[in-house]
Amino acid sequence: MLEVRLVDGRQADVDEYHELQRAASLVDYPQSPPPTRDAVLARLRDPDVDLGERLLWTARLDGRLAGCLIAQLPVDGNEHLAFARIVVHPALRRQGIGSELLRTGAVALRERGRVVVEVSQVEPNSPGARFVADRGFRTVNISVFQILEFAEVDPAIWEVEPPPGYRLVRWIGHAPEDLVESYARARHAIGDAPPGESAFRAPDWTVERVRRLEAGYREHGIERRVVAAVAPNGEVVGVTELDLQPFRPELAAQRDTAVLAAHRGLGLGQAMKAHMLCWITADKAGLRRVWTSTATANQYMADVNHRLGFATVRRYSVVNRELAGL
Numbered sequence: 001m002l003e004v005r006l007v008d009g010r011q012a013d014v015d016e017y018h019e020l021q022r023a024a025s026l027v028d029y030p031q032s033p034p035p036t037r038d039a040v041l042a043r044l045r046d047p048d049v050d051l052g053e054r055l056l057w058t059a060r061l062d063g064r065l066a067g068c069l070i071a072q073l074p075v076d077g078n079e080h081l082a083f084a085r086i087v088v089h090p091a092l093r094r095q096g097i098g099s100e101l102l103r104t105g106a107v108a109l110r111e112r113g114r115v116v117v118e119v120s121q122v123e124p125n126s127p128g129a130r131f132v133a134d135r136g137f138r139t140v141n142i143s144v145f146q147i148l149e150f151a152e153v154d155p156a157i158w159e160v161e162p163p164p165g166y167r168l169v170r171w172i173g174h175a176p177e178d179l180v181e182s183y184a185r186a187r188h189a190i191g192d193a194p195p196g197e198s199a200f201r202a203p204d205w206t207v208e209r210v211r212r213l214e215a216g217y218r219e220h221g222i223e224r225r226v227v228a229a230v231a232p233n234g235e236v237v238g239v240t241e242l243d244l245q246p247f248r249p250e251l252a253a254q255r256d257t258a259v260l261a262a263h264r265g266l267g268l269g270q271a272m273k274a275h276m277l278c279w280i281t282a283d284k285a286g287l288r289r290v291w292t293s294t295a296t297a298n299q300y301m302a303d304v305n306h307r308l309g310f311a312t313v314r315r316y317s318v319v320n321r322e323l324a325g326l
């Protein structure tokens with residue numbers, strides 16, 4: 001008997017999820033090492049704080065964990081949207097489990113006022129790609145997934161000075177009071193990144209949102225590091241952000257990088273990112289690699305990443321559709 005239920009990820013039995021994610025990874029990403037138990041633990045315990053509340057549904061077949069659906073509900077201008085990802089154990093695919101998870105999740109997400117569902121990592125020519133295409137999702141963007149392995153890069157390439165007149169400021173977890181307003185304004189600049197037709201809108205950045213997210217990182221033990229570029233007038237005009245998660249001491253996540261339009265073309269993006277890499281390699285001994293992802297249309301960012309030592313590992317599609325009718 002198949003049973004789909006909304007559950008609390010913090011109470012979940014990690015070994016069971018590890019077995020599911022490991023089996024799926026071996027089939028879906030045969031070239032990559034499968035996730036460790038700690039990586040699965042991190043995914044279960046730590047939501048993507050920037051993307052809002054997270055919900056988890058499980059599908060059990062005769063009591064055994066057969067698949068799950070993870071959804072996130074962004075806010076601050078994205079109340080129309082839910083992100084979702086479904087995984088079904090490879091031995092149990094094509095029996096309707098993925099469809100049942102999608103149906104159940106869609107009803108609940110509609111009840112919470114969401115209108116569009118978006119899946120942001122669909123491997124081309126995979127069962128997942130066929131699953132979403134057959135269910136009326138359309139491709140709205142293509143992203144590249146990039147990894148920097150510290151062992152393969154000469155740190156000398158990160159010795160990049162900021163342009164004259166600008167200085168770099170850095171902090172962990174809490175923006176300084178005297179910079180937080182201009183920092184919130186500079187965060188808006190990410191809205192200029194090529195969005196494709198993604199339903200995700202640049203969030204409405206306010207000091208209140210900044211402080212709320214900072215509290216969320218603290219609550220989940222996430223170390224959010226920020227390097228900001230400060231212009232001669234004392235205001236933040238560019239930022240780059242990186243997460244160090246508990247349970248994943250070897251892997252950092254490079255998040256948003258953005259520079260306000262009036263300050264582009266000066267090399268601030270590269271200087272900030274290079275400074276971030278110097279910083280984390282200097283004081284995080286166990287760290288081995290950093291991952292990031294960016295839209296293929298954002299050639300500028302992908303090029304900066306290549307210059308800093310990132311290699312493109314794979315491309316994937318972002319797809320979405322209306323929740324009505326699912």
Ligand SMILES: CC(C)(COP(=O)(O)OP(=O)(O)OC[C@H]1O[C@@H](n2cnc3c(N)ncnc32)[C@H](O)[C@@H]1OP(=O)(O)O)[C@@H](O)C(=O)NCCC(=O)NCCS
Pocket residue numbers: 024028084085086087088089092093094095096097098099100119121122123126127128129130131132134
């Ligand atoms: C996508 C996924 C969740 C589907 O789970 P599932 O339990 O097999 O889903 P269902 O049985 O309800 O539906 C399977 C559908 O996927 C598509 N599909 C999957 N594999 C396929 C294949 N090898 N050839 C053709 N179509 C395929 C078809 O539309 C199929 O429907 P059909 O069996 O009626 O033809 C599963 O393949 C998976 O876990 N993939 C890896 C994770 C992923 O890519 N997730 C992204 C999508 S949210």
